[in-house]
Amino acid sequence: MTGSLQQAPGPFFGEFGGRFVPEALMAALDELTDAYEKARIDPVYTDELTRLALEYTGRPSIVTEVPRFARHAGGARVWLKREDLNHSGSHKINNVLGQALLTKRLGKQRVIAETGAGQHGVATATAAALMDLECVIYMGEEDTERQALNVARMRLLGAEVIPVATGTRTLRDAINEAFRDWVANVDTTNYVFGTAAGPHPFPAMVRDFQRVISVEAREQMLERGGLPDAVLACVGGGSNAIGSFDAFLDDDSVRLIGCEAAGDGVDTGRHAATLTGGRPGILHGSRSYILQDEEGQTQPSHSISAGLDYPGVGPEHTWLHSIGRAEYWPVTDAEAMDAFRLLCRTEGILPAIESSHALAGAITLGKELGPDATLLVTLSGRGDKDVQQAAEWFDMLPGGDA
Amino acid sequence: MSALEDRIDEIRAQGRAALIGYLPVGYPDVDTSIAAVVAMVEAGVDIVEVGPPYSDPMMDGPVIQHAAATALERGVRVDDTFRAVRAAADAGAQALVMSYCNLMLSRGYDRFAADLRAAGGVGVITPDLTPDTGQEWIDAARAHEVDTIFLAAPSTTRERMHLTVGASRGFVYATSLMGVTGERASVGDAAAQVVAAARDAGAARVCVGLGVSTGAQAAQVATYADGVIVGSAFVKALGDGGDLAALKAKVAELAAGVRGDA
Numbered sequence: 001m002t003g004s005l006q007q008a009p010g011p012f013f014g015e016f017g018g019r020f021v022p023e024a025l026m027a028a029l030d031e032l033t034d035a036y037e038k039a040r041i042d043p044v045y046t047d048e049l050t051r052l053a054l055e056y057t058g059r060p061s062i063v064t065e066v067p068r069f070a071r072h073a074g075g076a077r078v079w080l081k082r083e084d085l086n087h088s089g090s091h092k093i094n095n096v097l098g099q100a101l102l103t104k105r106l107g108k109q110r111v112i113a114e115t116g117a118g119q120h121g122v123a124t125a126t127a128a129a130l131m132d133l134e135c136v137i138y139m140g141e142e143d144t145e146r147q148a149l150n151v152a153r154m155r156l157l158g159a160e161v162i163p164v165a166t167g168t169r170t171l172r173d174a175i176n177e178a179f180r181d182w183v184a185n186v187d188t189t190n191y192v193f194g195t196a197a198g199p200h201p202f203p204a205m206v207r208d209f210q211r212v213i214s215v216e217a218r219e220q221m222l223e224r225g226g227l228p229d230a231v232l233a234c235v236g237g238g239s240n241a242i243g244s245f246d247a248f249l250d251d252d253s254v255r256l257i258g259c260e261a262a263g264d265g266v267d268t269g270r271h272a273a274t275l276t277g278g279r280p281g282i283l284h285g286s287r288s289y290i291l292q293d294e295e296g297q298t299q300p301s302h303s304i305s306a307g308l309d310y311p312g313v314g315p316e317h318t319w320l321h322s323i324g325r326a327e328y329w330p331v332t333d334a335e336a337m338d339a340f341r342l343l344c345r346t347e348g349i350l351p352a353i354e355s356s357h358a359l360a361g362a363i364t365l366g367k368e369l370g371p372d373a374t375l376l377v378t379l380s381g382r383g384d385k386d387v388q389q390a391a392e393w394f395d396m397l398p399g400g401d402a
Numbered sequence: 403m404s405a406l407e408d409r410i411d412e413i414r415a416q417g418r419a420a421l422i423g424y425l426p427v428g429y430p431d432v433d434t435s436i437a438a439v440v441a442m443v444e445a446g447v448d449i450v451e452v453g454p455p456y457s458d459p460m461m462d463g464p465v466i467q468h469a470a471a472t473a474l475e476r477g478v479r480v481d482d483t484f485r486a487v488r489a490a491a492d493a494g495a496q497a498l499v500m501s502y503c504n505l506m507l508s509r510g511y512d513r514f515a516a517d518l519r520a521a522g523g524v525g526v527i528t529p530d531l532t533p534d535t536g537q538e539w540i541d542a543a544r545a546h547e548v549d550t551i552f553l554a555a556p557s558t559t560r561e562r563m564h565l566t567v568g569a570s571r572g573f574v575y576a577t578s579l580m581g582v583t584g585e586r587a588s589v590g591d592a593a594a595q596v597v598a599a600a601r602d603a604g605a606a607r608v609c610v611g612l613g614v615s616t617g618a619q620a621a622q623v624a625t626y627a628d629g630v631i632v633g634s635a636f637v638k639a640l641g642d643g644g645d646l647a648a649l650k651a652k653v654a655e656l657a658a659g660v661r662g663d664a
Contacts, residue, residue: 022529283504
């Protein structure tokens with residue numbers, strides 16, 4: 001379709017994206033791009049991916065209307081796209097199965113990945129176990145502490161987890177370390193990148209693997225009376241959001257809203273709201289928005305959610321922001337945690353703290369639009385991994401105030 | 403011909419390879435790092451590379467990561483890089499900067515090139531910027547007569563080698579191995595192959611970096627390359643204590659190496 005914004009091929013999205021990496025990685029990125037371009041039109045590959053989605057991940061994921069929750073969102077109709085019900089607990093599996101299958105096609109036996117909250121690490125360890133690949137996960141030391149259960153989970157699945165103690169000891173340092181591993185081991189190793197950021201082909205490829213979210217959801221909403229007025233998803237690097245937006249990009253009536261982590265508040269400086277508080281630059285291989293100081297040094301980000309605690313954002317989001325097709329709203333830790341508790345108590349669904357940022361956005365938008373509006377929120381992951389942290393936040397642990 | 407190219411040719415006419423020494427600016431503190439640059443030149447470095455520390459040094463191993471983090475904690479600024487460039491030039495060396503591209507982009511490519519030139523610098527090595535995405539930088543550098551030095555790796559294809567050689571001025575930086583900066587027990591065969599491939603693609607001057615830390619390794623690399631680039635070994639010798647004597651001793655060892663005296 002002429003003029004479609006869907007499935008933009010990269011390497012550039014407007015002036016954003018590209019491939020700013022050491023020369024040593026260029027051949028591997030070319031090889032990966034080439035393998036992906038061939039695989040995506042090869043029925044042997046696409047049929048296997050479809051079979052895995054059906055019989056392993058449990059796709060299509062359902063949509064659930066949440067009327068008791070919606071009473072707190074201006075009475076709008078609110079639907080959740082339930083990526084939390086996927087095998088391994090989040091949307092990350094959609095991407096990882098695609099990249100792990102590609103690793104097999106490349107003839108490589110080892111995968112590496114970065115992880116923040118652990119969702120992508122768990123998904124990668126899952127796919128590696130399924131496909132008999134050696135698996136090493138890099139995770140910031142601070143994140144291994146706040147997500148200790150996911151570390152154990154990855155180890156149970158047979159992966160080696162390497163805590164990264166440099167820099168801010170979070171996702172961004174895990175990515176640096178994964179790139180260092182890759183440049184030394186690129187002959188045998190494929191880097192299974194977790195989000196729609198990084199050098200080409202990752203932003204476009206990860207988006208393609210996550211696009212299934214919006215393709216299914218659009219169909220599901222049409223069956224239930226029509227397109228929603230808005231689609232909301234949380235944005236760290238932005239893979240579930242770009243997957244949630246893509247099939248709706250040409251539906252001009254559908255607002256697309258990415259909810260960034262505003263931490264303690266954008267004006268406090270302790271946040272991870274890159275499109276709200278950042279400016280253009282180059283980080284981790286692509287040109288996008290970055291939280292950086294006036295000299296170009298990356299600034300530490302902050303969010304209660306390890307999965308959103310990243311000072312960059314995928315280049316396609318920056319492009320959508322620049323052309324005005326998508327909006328990016330800051331959501332604070334406190335707003336996200338209120339939405340987390342509200343969904344637990346009104347619907348019996350325990351969301352990931354990451355996804356709770358999108359729920360908070362829906363509460364705000366619902367109040368603005370009122371009962372005639374229909375909102376679709378991507379529930380990107382489940383909150384089992386967040387129980388300890390949430391219980392501490394709400395002071396619910398035994399020996400607390402009880 | 404640029405001043406850097408002239409200098410490399412002059413050294414080659416002496417029947418030896420050039421010694422190129424790298425130090426991050428601000429480690430262990432700004433003044434000591436500038437004194438260390440001068441000490442390197444006095445002890446036998448021909449060409450100096452100074453690096454503005456960057457928060458996310460994706461190509462660096464533990465030694466340079468530690469140095470960069472220390473310098474940033476102590477408040478080093480990009481402006482300090484140009485002070486170090488000035489000191490290296492005044493000491494009689496050709497002065498280069500090796501910088502991750504976001505620091506250059508943030509200052510503005512044009513201003514970065516102009517500031518370098520004003521400080522007496524002659525070229526920039528860009529570890530995370532390749533000719534494909536580096537055209538804006540190349541244009542700015544050409545306008546200010548700053549040499550653009552790009553990296554070639556063992557994984558560089560024939561086609562990419564032509565691109566790299568075509569866009570490079572001064573010399574081509576051949577990385578001896580697949581990996582990050584840091585000392586290695588030996589410099590493998592890959593280095594000689596990268597140099598040969600670069601020469602086949604038309605490179606007039608090729609220098610080898612990554613993993614070179616001893617006089618013997620320098621002597622070996624000097625048999626086929628126009629220059630030997632040493633970073634981590636010098637940074638380690640300087641250390642948290644800023645030991646200029648240890649640095650000079652290490653430089654002297656490598657300077658003997660590039661003359662085949664190891």
